Amino acid sequence: MSATPGSIWDRPAPFILPVTPQAADIDGLDHTNNAVYVRWCEEAGWAHSHALGLTLADYKRLDRGMAIRRSEFDYIYATNAGEELLLGTWLLPGDSALSMQRCFQLVRQRDNATVLRARWDLVCIELSSGRPKRLPPEFAEIYLPAIRQEQ
Secondary structure: OOOHHHHHOOOOOOOOEEOOHHHHHEEOOOOOOHHHHHHHHHHHHHHHHHHOOOOHHHHHHOOEEEEEEEEEEOOOOOOOOOOEEEEEEEEEEEOOOOOEEEEEEEEEEOOOEEEEEEEEEEEEEEOOOOEEOOOOOOHHHHHHHHHHHOO
C-alpha cells in the first residue's frame, strides 16, 4: 500500500531514523544480521517515543510501559555494510484499550526499495507487576493523537 502516489512509504508521515550497517553488523553470510534489524527497530521506537515526549524516565515514573506482546519481521532484501537506509515507524490502533501497534518499514536509499517490514503488537503494562493496565493519561495524551495522525 502506498501512502501517496510516488511515495516510498506504506503510510504517510513516518518518524524516520537513518541507519547504516557497519562492519560489526555483518554476519557470516556477508549481509546485515537479522538481529541488527531488530535492534534498529527498538532504537527507532524509542527515538519516536522521545520525539513525541515520552522517555524511559517517564515510563518508570508512571510505572507503565508499552511491552511487545508479539513481533513480526518480513525480511525482503539483504543489506550490506555502508548502505544508507531509512527506517520509518508509525503507531496504529491495537485491538483493545490496552494496546497499540508499531509498524516499521526499512528503505534502501539508493533505489528506494523496501528491504524490511515489521510490526509489533504492544500492550500497556504496569512495570512493577508486569500486568496489563490501561494507558495512563500521560500516555493517552501523547500516543493517541499520534495514532490518529499517522493512520
